[in-house]
Amino acid sequence: MMKNFIPLAFCICFPAFAATPITTTQLMEQINKQGAKAVIMDLYKNDETRWMYVLEKIGQGSNEWLHIAAQLAPSSDADSAESLATAAALAIPHNPAGVLSILQNDVLPLSPENVCSLPFYDITKPKLNQYIVDSIQALYKVPNSKACIDTMVNTIGQSNGFVEDN
Numbered sequence: 001m002m003k004n005f006i007p008l009a010f011c012i013c014f015p016a017f018a019a020t021p022i023t024t025t026q027l028m029e030q031i032n033k034q035g036a037k038a039v040i041m042d043l044y045k046n047d048e049t050r051w052m053y054v055l056e057k058i059g060q061g062s063n064e065w066l067h068i069a070a071q072l073a074p075s076s077d078a079d080s081a082e083s084l085a086t087a088a089a090l091a092i093p094h095n096p097a098g099v100l101s102i103l104q105n106d107v108l109p110l111s112p113e114n115v116c117s118l119p120f121y122d123i124t125k126p127k128l129n130q131y132i133v134d135s136i137q138a139l140y141k142v143p144n145s146k147a148c149i150d151t152m153v154n155t156i157g158q159s160n161g162f163v164e165d166n
Contacts, residue, residue: 061091084109096145
């Protein structure tokens, strides 16, 4: 996803949506009964408000919501995969160990390369800078985080600089 620039078309924070709250227990029951792909399709219905709610919760970094991300990721399509990677990345400063525990090389949305490579598309320079500082500080406290930190640093080093969005 991220090669020589920092994508700038996804907000660093998911806005709070007026969606009917759904719990991790309810989602796991749905995933077990219907399968993750059907659950993702259901969450996308009605202007994606329920999907955005789930992403917001994942981005907050609780282990329960990160587990939901891990359950949904293998069945995600391009759009849902991209937003899952972003939500998981947003969780790094809040729960770096939890995020690292769900990363999987063979599940593209949750691959270390995607999650740790600053997968944001619409972000201001100050928010990006703060995210990077907060994430690296949080990751330094967690064993086995060097690869994620290296990916972040390499992503920054490969960027063509910050370009303010129109």
